[in-house]
Structures are given as structure tokens and as C-alpha cells.
Amino acid sequence: MTADSSTFLTAEGLRLETADGPVLDGVDLSLTRGESLAVVGSSGSGKTTLALALLGHLRDGIRHTGGRVRVRGADILPHAPAGVRGSLIGYVGQDPGAALNPYARIRTTLLTAAGRLPRGERDTTVRRLLERVGLPGDTAFARRYPHQLSGGQQQRVVLAAALARDPAVLILDEPTTALDPPAKAGVLRELGALRERGIGMVWISHDLIAVGAFADRVIVLDGGRIAEEGPARRVLTAPRSAAGRRLVAAGTRSTARHTRTPPASGRAGAPTAVTAPDTGAPLHGANPPDTAAGSDSGKTDGPVLRASGLVARHGSTTVLHGVDLAVEDGECLAVLGVSGVGKSTLARCLTGLHPAAAGTVALRGTPLAPDVRGRDRRERAAVGLVAQNPAEALHPRQDVRTALVRPLKRLCGITDRAELDRRVRDLLESVHLPPGFAGRLPGELSGGQRQRVALARALAARPSVLICDEATSALDTVAQEGVLALLAELRARTGLAVLLITHDARVARDASDRLLVLADGRVAATGPTPVLLPPGDSPEEQVTRLLTAPAGAVRPTPYDTDRGASLV
Amino acid sequence: ACGGSSDTPGGTDGAASDATSDTPVEGGTLRAVFAGAGASESLDPFAGTSPVDFVRNDVIYDSLFILRDGAPEPALATDAEPAADGMSFTLRLREGVLWHDGSAFTADDVAHSFRYMSSPDRPLPSELQMYFDMGNVTVEDEHTLTVPTVQPIGDPATMLASFPAKMVRSGATDFSTENAIGTGPYRVAAFEAGRETRLTRFEEYWGGASPTDELVFSSVSDPQARVNAVRTGQADYAGDIPFSTAKAGIEGSDLEIRTAGDTNRTGFAFVLNANRAPFDDPKVRRAARLAVDRARLVETVLLGYGEPGNDLFCKGARYFSEARPLKRDLEEARRLVKEAGAEGAKVVARSAEYEAGYNDSTKLFVQQLREIGLDAEEQIVSLAEFFDPAALEEADSVTFSSSPLPLPVIYGRMAAYPSFALPDDEFGAAFGEAMAARTDAERRTAWAKAQDVMADRGNTVVWGVADILSLARTNVAGIEVRDQAKYPYLGKAGLA
Amino acid sequence: MSPTAPTAPTGGIGTGGGSGTSRTGPRAAYAWWGLCATGLLLILLGPELAPHGPTATPGPPYRPPAAGAPLGTDHLGRDVLSMVLHGGRPLLLTGLLAVGIGSVFGASAGLLTALAGARSRLPRMLLMRPLDALAAVPPVLLVLLILTALPGRVGLITAIALAGTPLSARVAYAAAEQVVGRAHVEAAIARGESRCRLLGREVLPLVAGALLADAGIRFTGAVYLVAAAGFLGVGGSSDADWGRLIVEALPGASLQPLALLAPVLAVALVAVTVNLAADSAGHRSRKVLA
Amino acid sequence: MTLLAGPVGRRLALRVATGGALLAVLSLLVFVGVDLLPGDPVTARLGPNATPERVAELRAARGLDEPVLTRYAQWLGGLLRGDPGTSFSGKPVSEMLADRVGHSALLAGLCVLLLVPVSLAAGLYAARRPGKPADRTVSTGALLLVSVPEFVIASGLVLLFAVGLGLLPAVSLIPAGDHPIRHPDMLVMPVLSLLLVASAYSIRVIRACAVSVLAGPRVEFLRLTGVRERTILRTAVVPAVLPVAVQVWLVTGVGLVGGAVLVERVFAYPGVGDLLVTAVLGGDLPVVQAIVMILGAAMLLALVLADLAVVLLTPRLRTGGAV
């Protein structure tokens, strides 16, 4: 395999179209052996479509109308010849939750990916692969099914599967979005090692910092065209294209904005909104009268949502052992924790989708039924959830409009068509999607677009508390900034309380007022964000430190006293 | 015995007669398939209801008398002599008859058999008890008995021959494979209800040992499957095959379709309920007989394998009156209906597929009745409910058929059943006379009288008599017809 | 790598059908639907078009095709063409109604139970267990019992519907079980959608393929249950029902094959059409399945 | 073992218990229902040859004039002692059923044994090419087979293989005292006819399920990672299809035990289906009741197994995870 090492994978004038127009337009790209190429671009710019085309695959509804893709000189569009995928080009998809085979144990998935192996080598192979991506290599873990894994664990399994056959090139579509910083560092280390071994990579990421550390070359995609291409260092420091400048600006601006004062109490004025221009907006006054639910937010004192002693089980294993938390109006509480610690479970307990085994959840002091079916309309509307996996969260047969209209009808009681249309338009606009998207099916959206639709749906009922389970993980820096700004604006304007589950240390630091660190199913630490994550240091490192600190080590921090009453 | 293969209108392609001139040779196995009754088949001679039961039990057990050409012939009994008042008769038994286990056949066996077959515990208690007091038989000596009767019976031998009255050994109540012991030409070697019976020749048979070493009967309910079994060489003889098969013809030089002859045909009929309107009026009954299109029915239902009937049952039986069939005359029929004021009268024709052709003939009959102004409709029911007495009494016409039974039997049955009975004094008197008559001439006159009444104002519309067809390898020989052609006697059959 | 490794069709993996259908073009589709519509019309108007009545016996039995009777006559001398024309409407209506009712009922029961999931045993006890008991009664007996209590078409339809319901419910349940855990169903539950909406909009589209396949096939089952009812003499069906024509024509098949072939073909044509129509109706729902 | 101790075990125990309860309910339904069927066993058996008085006499002798519930209690008592009573033909019902149930089960079992691979193969084959000629061919073929009544198919097979080619016996004339399994040549055509008819349903349902799985992101992902098509079918498609397919197989299989009447007729195969219909037609209530109870119990067992299969085959349910 030493033949032509100069260009391994090329795209020439690649043009792919949907019924609405081109998705990729004249894309040229080449990858030499062992090279690491990053593709960045705003959400919906065509990154995933390009990645799939490089594997010789087109999603339904996308047509190949020009150009070619070649692997080692052989065309792979429209039909990828046997033996290209898997062994020559490995793939890690954007949406691991939807990709893993629910009927296969992890072990089987990995062995399937690894191809034929002698019986004796199988166990060691599985163990080796799992450990390479930072997962426990023991048999018990390997015998789990995908649904028994957390989002981050799933993503790492997918990565392990892609590594199984030591492909010459790896195509990675956002491989670290669902990973906590320690895990992410681990995966990046592993990828770095692969690169050392001469494995080429096409890497799609929103994480410009990781890109900078990792890629040789960067391509900036914008609306399906290549806006610019160049050495990573140059593109990320001095982008020439407008698109590149926007991305880089958004990616670096956040650090500069870390200058707000921690609020003394949940209602003592709007937190320094990230980009909200009019910070003077009254906290609770802006709710339109038609929002039956949530309009009374702030009428009572105390936290809007409080959980005490939550215990949650999956089968016989207990994931949460008595978690207490409280969020106040207008406040943003970031929940941090290593992958698999139970964050999503906590979110589902709060929303009543996973009835807690013990403990209570109270909305403005009124206890809520553990099961969402036992809650009334107002209570349902008051707690919104953006689930971790946007692909699964949207009905594949329902267009975006329907997804948004349902909560409006169901929870807000709006029936007027014109009003519904207006609200749908507003919601789409608020998550930076064009109104034309109302007619699309989830399958016709990019990952980030789906995530924004899911967010819009959660916001539709104007909840008092919004629980975002990794709601910005699939977004580029620009879109992420937009979403966070939107949340900040809502917090300021309507007193929306936000529970932000995130792995992104910067997001946690920039957007939240308070942090809650989960470890071993318990609250390991909690306190105001500026105290736990002081400005200056790299937030990733701080979070890594927080998460990896031995249990109890962080607990008796003085910051707890800051928020005395509302805490444990 | 009964030849005549020429005049079968449908069987123009040369249907042979059952009784071929060939005589079977010694040895060999004869395999025959008949319709069975599945798991309810039995070696108990008084329990079986299906052709294979009858045919099988006919060669295992013997009767006191058998019917041949409609007349009784001595078998295990040599003679049945009625007493002067007709209220009892003396039965003399054949000597030197042995059971399959070697013991001798005696009067005790007969007394036991009579008691056993008429016991109310039997699933099918013998009909003979309508005539004989079967529980009170006295054994005179080893080979003589006296049997009391419940009404004057002039010809007990005919009655004993007409109803299945097989003789079983004294004390026998269990008829499992080992205990099924008779006096017949074959003994049981293996038996599986609904599947197969293997019989081996009984060398000491009183009538002379049979030619064939082994008889194998298989139960096959589906007629086409019976045909297929013979066609593909799995069997040598198939009883009762459908007309359509015969009509389509069967290729194969060693196969032939046989008929049982024109004295062994089944009479197909509609029995009109003379106890309720509109058929309580003799005019309407006659109208119905004028309306029925016999030729059409014979052509359609029998596919031509038979001939039009003259409305009397049991063509081929002794004393049968050969009146000419009524000509179809719709005008006259309509006139009669009008005259009786029965226009538009409701007529329910009840039928179930008791035998192939019942429902089809009923459908055609209903249409023909409509043509003469009766509001007829068919009532097709399941077999289980067909003979429900209450429902029968509600029906105006019941589809029915009969093989050429002796006349006392058929008219006795009809008399016993209210909805089948003809309430006519003249008929009743003639029937009583015939039953009690002790000489042949008396019986002949009495039956002629009774049948004249039937022909004039009777309630049976026997529209046709149908051939009984079978499929056989050409070398199958010695098949006899005794009481019913559907259940031939294979005791003397074999391969030529 | 196996030589049969995936060669993704232009239309994309797995759903070649989408492009396959569209490639045949709208004209072929129109022709197809036109043909279906004509067939349907022919069946519905059949009794009006038939040259002879359903009980008329214009000819001798088993007559081969001739001028007046293009398909010949059957065992009773009835015109085969007329009989086939007479038999379609009652059969189609009975079959479609019975299968429709059975499927709707069965599918609702199955979906409801799947949706209730492990949380509630009530639907299981109230819906699935009685259906299990129903499944345990052989269909022939069920038909007999119901027709005894409720003679006529209504009874027949009820009997066929009931005979099909249990398996329908099970297929629906088993298929839905795979789907109800999805996050969008949870989201719908969380916003308190009505059961109807949950079933009809959230779950049904994802299992429609299996349900339609189930219903489509059971249509032919219905045809022969109708025939069986006629065969057992319990009535409820009309003389000309295709199923009965077939049963009655079999003995004389060698004399007049058309009397058997015509209704068999009619049943087959309707069955194939009904099922393929169900397929293409279900197609859209599968196209974007996840 | 851990499985049985866990949620699956509890579920199974519960299902078996409810199955028993259902069977009890069924027995009452069957007894009373069958009793209400039109027709009278005595007249049906005696035919037109018996006078009404004799019929009445016999009814009394058979205990048919007692109230139905009394008879039910007696029957149930007998059933629990393993004695399902006496047929109206005078034979013990147990003796009549003894072999036949087994023979039918053999036929159905063989059929299901073939049905599983055949329907899986054909269903998956069609599903991989939805809307393509191959799919149309399989679907249309299956539909044609299911539209043609089984007795027509069976008769066709006989004409072809027995009468025409002379390869196989036309009728299953199994010698007395032999088990059908010792005559495989006589089983070929009955099994084949049943298979041809029964497979259509399974093929169609499997196809429908497989099509939706194949169109999903999981399969797309597996294909993108270069997993071989055969492996995809085995590890991702088949497991997803099985829960539904198992239902269909089991129910079809049990349905064949009592429902293969016409095929049993055409081949004169000594099964229970023919007996059931004969008994129904002849109004032999004890036989009908016994057969229906056996078939009912078998069906309930199959349903329990099918339920269990769904749980075992769906990891999310098997592991007792959250719903």
C-alpha cells in the first residue's frame, strides 16, 4: 500500500442537489495519505453531506449532478465498490445514538466492525478497542446494549468501531460532541496517536480549538461552497473569507465576555446576558397573556423548580442516589458531570419521563407527579426538555411545522391558523432557521438544524424551566452563540430558568450563573460559575479538574454558602 | 349376478359392471379405498356409520340373512318361519359355523347379538326393534330360537336381511382389534380407525374360504383422493366415485369405471310434508311432481349417470311398481296450484349435503317450483341440524335419497317419521296388509295397491335414480352387491 | 468483503423504492390506478352487468365456453361469467369491511397496549388477554358460533373480523413495541397528547407497513372463511361468493376448468391489487423511517 | 437463570398463570358455545332413521337433557382427571384424539420448520429491493399462492407429482400401526401445500418490517462502516424483524394444527383438522369440545411463548430498562 501516497481521496467539482437547490456546489478537495483535514462551517453548510459523499453515499432526496469522488483514483459515486468502506475509509457518524444497532451488544458491534477474527483474539480485540476510546474494557461493559449506555459512551463505541479495522482514512463527523472534557481529551489523544501512525482524517467539527490543535489543513464550507482552504494555523488565526471570519470570531469572542457579576439572588436582576442588548427588560413582565402556562412565573418566592433526594434506577442499578437541586427564575444552572454519570437520567426524572424511585420534584413549591402522565397541562408546559438525541427526538414522518404546532395547540391552546403560522415563523426565526424549513421532514435537515428544531419545539410552550440536554452540542460556534443569546434573552425577558446539561466547558462558563457537578450519582459540588470556573484559565482544564477530582474533594467548597438556602 | 352395463346413459364410454365375468385367482392382496368416518370408525358392527365400516364389517361378521336382488337369502340362519298370528317367528341356524377363534356358532350368540344391538347404550340401536321384541328372544336349542315381534310380520327374513344385524359372539361387548371376532371370511389383522384395516383370510369360513390372502381397506373421505389412490397404484378399487370424475374419464389401460347396474341405483327425491300447507293438498303435491324437470336434474346433478325416476322409492327392489314417470307439464301444474288456492304459497325446501347432489338438486327444484307460482326457497343447513325433528316438521320439502331397500323398510321408515309420513287411509291400510302378508302373491298385491296411492297422490318426488360408480383395476374381480351398492361385498373378491 | 457488498443505488441506501416508483413515472402510476379503479368499478357494478341472474341456469352443466357464455357453465349449468360478476360485490364488501373492522380493532388494541408499556398492566389485561382467548378458538368454530347467534352478512362480517383481530393486535403490538421507546413518542407523551393522537400520529406511521401487510393478506383469509361458512351450511354468504364458487367448482375442475379458474383468478387479482395498493400506501411512511 | 429470576422470569410466571385462567374461561365458553351450536348430536347421528321417541330416549341416555352447566361441571371434572368423555360414536374421545393430535402437530411442526427459513429468506430478499421487480415478484407470488385455496394447490401438487410424474404417493395411506414420520414420502406434499399457503402471510409481514428497518439510519450507518450486507441482515435486520415474525410463525403454526382440514382431506392424512370438521358437522360435541380445548391450550401456550419471545428478542425489554 505504498503506491501513490500523494492523493488518496479526491473530490472534483462535486455538485449535489436536493429539490430545493444545491447542497454542495463545485467542491474540490484532496487528501493525501496521513494528512488531517478539518472541515468547518456553519450548521447546514453541507459538511455531513460532503462526508457521506466521500464514502460514496447520498441520503434520500439528494442527487448527484456533477463532479466526482475518487478513492485511490477509482470513482466511488454513485456506487462505492466493495472494500472501500470500513477497511479503507472508516466512518464515525454525527448521530451515534441513532446509528448503533439496538439488537447487538457492544461486543458484537465491535466484532462486526472488526471483520473476521480468530476466536481467541476476539476478547482481547474488544477490550483493546474499548480501552482505546477510554471505555471500560471489562466483559460486563462489552455485554451491554446501546440503550444501556449514555450518549457519550455511545459515541465512543462508534469511534471504537471505526478504529476496528485500522482504515487508511477516518471520516469523523463531530466525533466529540457528546463527550465530557476528560473523555474528549482522551479521544483526541487517541486520534493524535492514529495520526502519528499515518492514518489520514477528514474531521468535521465545530470545535475550532480542537481543530486548531489537530488539523493540518482546514476547509471552510459555506452554503455548499468552499469559502476558503488553507493551513490550519492560518485559517484559524487570519481567516480570509467572511464565513471563516464569522466562525473564528464567534469561537474566540466568548472568552472575552466573561465579565459579569454573579447574581446575588435569582431575582436580583437579569444576569449579564451574553448578547442581550437590552438588559433592562423586566424579568417577568413580557409574557403574552395567552401563555396559560408559565405566565405566573415568579409570582411566588423560592426556586421555580426544585428536586430533593432524587433517586433513579435503571433496572437494578441505581444511577442517582439522592440528588438535590434548585433553579430560580431567570437563572441558568449548568449541570456538569462525566459521561454516564446520570445527567440525562436526571433531566428525564425532572420532566417525568423516567419516574424517580424516590425523592420529589416540585414546581414553585407544588410537588409534581413523578410520572409525566400524572401532571396537568400547566405543569407539563412549565417544564420543557430538549432531549440529548435530536435525531430520535423528532418524528421522522412529521414536518417541522407539525412538530412546532403540536405543543402550541396542546399546551398553549392556540388553534387559530394564522396565529399558529406566526408562532411557527417566530420560533424558527428565534433558532435561526429560515421559515421555509417548516415544510421539511427531519430526514432533510442537518444535525444542527434538527437540534434547533428540537429546541424550538421545547420553547414553543413558553416553559418556566427549560432543560437542555446537550442542546448546543451539534452547533457551530456561530449558531451556538445565537442559541445561547436566545436563551439569555428569554431568561432576561421572561424569567425563563434554564438547566443546561453540557460537556462544553466554555458554554458552561459563559452561559450559566451556577454550576452543579454530578459525580457517582450525587451532587459533588455546586456554586456560582465564576467561583468554580474563574476566568482566565482554560475552561476545559478547570472542568477536567472539577470532574476528575476525587469524590468529596470539591464538596466542602466555600461557594456552597453563597447560595445557602437554595442548596442541599 | 346382476349384469347389465349397457344402459347407463352417462357411461357411454363403457362403464363396466361391478360383477365382471372374471373370477379371482387364489392369493394376493386386494387393496380397496372407501369413504371413512375418521377416528370414529369402529370394529363394532353396530357402531359404524361410514362406507368403510360397512364394507369392512360385512366381511368380518355375517348376518342371519342377506339380500340378493332384493330377496332374502339364508346365511347364518337357514330359515325364519313366522307363527300363525305373525307375532313371532322361529329362527333356525346353520350348523357347523365357526367363529374366528375356532368356537362354534350357537343360538346363544344370536340371543346376545339381538340384545346387544338393540341396547339403548348403543350409539345406534338397531332399527329392528321397531319390529321385533329383541330382548325377549327364547333359545329353543343350540340352533333354534323364537323371536317375538311387536307387529304382525309376514316376512321376517327380509327384515333381518335389510337391517344390519351382524352376529357377534355371546358376551362380546369389546371390539378392539384382538376381540373383533366374527364368523365372516376375513379376520382382523390390524386396524387403525380412519386409516387402515388389514384383514387376512379365515380358512374355516363356512361359505368356503375366500380367494384373496389379504384384504386392505383404507379410509379416504375425499372422493378425488380415492380416485387418485387407484390411479397412482396405491389401491386396486375405489368405491363411490363422483360422476364428474367418470365424466372426465380416466386414462390408463388397466383402469375401468364400473357401475353397480341399473337395479342398484340410488333414488334421489324430495319428500313433501303432507301434514302442512301447501303440500297437505294432493293437488299441490301433484303440481310439484308435474313441475319438476327430471331430465334436467338427471343431466345436471347426475351428469347423466342415471335415469328419471317415477316418484316411487326403491327402483330395483322386489314388488317395485314400474309406473311411468309423470311428464313435465307446467301449465297443468300452475292450474292445479291455482285450483288449490296455493299461489304464492311459501315453500321451504330443506337440504344439507348428506350425499353429493342434495344441495344442487334442491336449488334446481326450488327454481322449478317458482315457475309454477310457488314462493319456494331453499334452506341449506349443516349436517348436524339436518334431521332435527322439529325443523323437519317445519320444512315443506326435505331432500332425501334411498338405495333400493326392500319396500317394507323404506315405507316403514317414512311412516315412523311424521314429516315424511303420508296421512292417507288407503295407503295406510295397504301398507299394513303388505307387512302382515305371508305369501308372495299377497305381498305383491298389497304393495301394488300402496304404490298406486303413492303414484297418484303420494308425497315423494323421486326425480331420478343414480348410478353407483366405482373405479377399479381391470383385474379386480368378484365384487358383489348385496343390500346396497355403495357398500359392496368383498368377501369373494380378489385379483384375476 | 463479500461480492454482494452494498452497492448503494442512486436513490440512496435502502429505499431504492422511492426512486424506483418515481422513475416509472406518473404515467405508469396513472395507468396502474386507472386499472385499479376500472377493476373496482367492474366488481361493484358486476351484478348489474351480469347477463344472467345468480340463480339462473341457462345451460347444461359443465358446458365449455360458447357464444352465449364466454366462460362456459358451472356444475349447475349457471353462466360462469355471470356468477363471477355477481360474486365480486358481496365478497369485496364483506371482505373489506370485515378486515377493516378487524384490523382497526386489532391494531388499536395492540398499539394501545404497546404504548401503555410496562407502566400499566390494565390494557394488557383488558385488551390483549381477551384477544388471546379469542385466538384460542379455531376460526371455523368461531364462524359457526357467531353465525348461529347472528345469521346473515352481519354475522359473517363479525365472525371474520373477530377471527382476524387477535393476530392483528399481536402484529401491531410487536411492531409498536420497537417504536414506543423513541424520544419523539416520549415528547408527545410529555406534552400530554391524547391517546388517539399518540397512536395515530406518533406510532402508527412507523408501523403502518406491517399493519397493512397484515390486513392485506387477511383479506384472502376472509374470502375463504366466507367459503367455509357456505361449505358448512351456516349461510351468511351468497351463492355467488367467489369463495363458494371455488369450493363448488373443484370437483368438476377437470370437466370445466374455467369455472374454477375464473373465481380463483378474480380472488387473486383482487388480493394482489389490494396488497400492492397497501404497499404503495405504506411506502411513503417507510421512506423516511428511522 | 438470572433471566428467569429477573423481570423476564416474573413476566413468564405471570403469563403462564393468566394463560391457565384464560384456559378455564375458554373451557366454559367452548362448552356452552359448542352446546349452543345448531343441530342435535343424536338426530345427526341417527339420521332420518330414528323416530322422535327414540331420539328423546337417546338424548336422555346421553344425559343431554340435563342443564348445560351440570354437564359442564361433569365434563370439567372428567377433563381434570384426564378423561375428556365419550364420543357420540361410542368411542372414548381420548382414544380418538390420541394419535391424530400428534400427527397434525407433526405436519404443522414440519411446516413451521420450513416456514421460518423460507419466509425469512423470501421476505428479506424482497425487502432489500423494495418496489423493484424482485420485490414485486416475491410479493405477487406469495399473494397468488395465498389467494389460491390450499385444496387447489394440494390438488395441483397431486396432479403434478403423483399422477403426472409418479414421484410421490398421491394419498397419505399410512399403514395401521405406523407413525407418519416413518413415511416421509407421504409427508412431502401435505407439508409443501401447507407451506405454500402459510408462507405468504409471514413473507409479507417480514418484508414490511424489514423494509422499514433497512431504510433506517442504523442500517445506513452499518453500510457506511463497510459491514457486509449479510452481516447487516443477520445482526440488525433479522433481530428487528424477529419479534413480529415469531408471532406470525407461532400463531400460523398452531393454526395449522386444527386448520389444515382441507389439506388433510386431499391427502387423507390422519390429522385432527379433519376430525374437528367431521365432528362439528356430525354434531359430536364431546369430540369438538376436546379438540377445541387442546387447540386452545396449544394456542395459548404459543401466545405465551410469543410474548416471551418479544421480551427476549427486544433488548430494551429484556434488560428491564426504562420504558
Ligand SMILES: Nc1ncnc2c1ncn2[C@@H]1O[C@H](COP(=O)(O)OP(=O)(O)OP(=O)(O)O)[C@@H](O)[C@H]1O
Ligand atoms: N435503559 C438503561 N438501562 C440500564 N442502564 C442505563 C440505561 N440508560 C442509561 N443507563 C446507564 O445509566 C448511566 C447514566 O446514563 P445517562 O444517560 O443519564 O448519562 P449521562 O450523564 O447523560 O451521560 P452522557 O453525558 O454521556 O450523555 C450510564 O452509566 C448508562 O450506562
Ligand SMILES: Nc1ncnc2c1ncn2[C@@H]1O[C@H](COP(=O)(O)OP(=O)(O)OP(=O)(O)O)[C@@H](O)[C@H]1O
Ligand atoms: N436528505 C435531504 N433532503 C433535503 N435536504 C437535505 C437533506 N439532507 C440535508 N439537507 C440539507 O442540506 C444542507 C446540508 O446538510 P448537512 O447535513 O450536510 O449539514 P451540516 O453541514 O452537516 O450541518 P450540521 O453542522 O448542522 O450537521 C442543510 O441545509 C440540510 O437542510
Ligand SMILES: [Mg+2]
Ligand atoms: Mg452534520
Ligand SMILES: [Mg+2]
Ligand atoms: Mg446524556
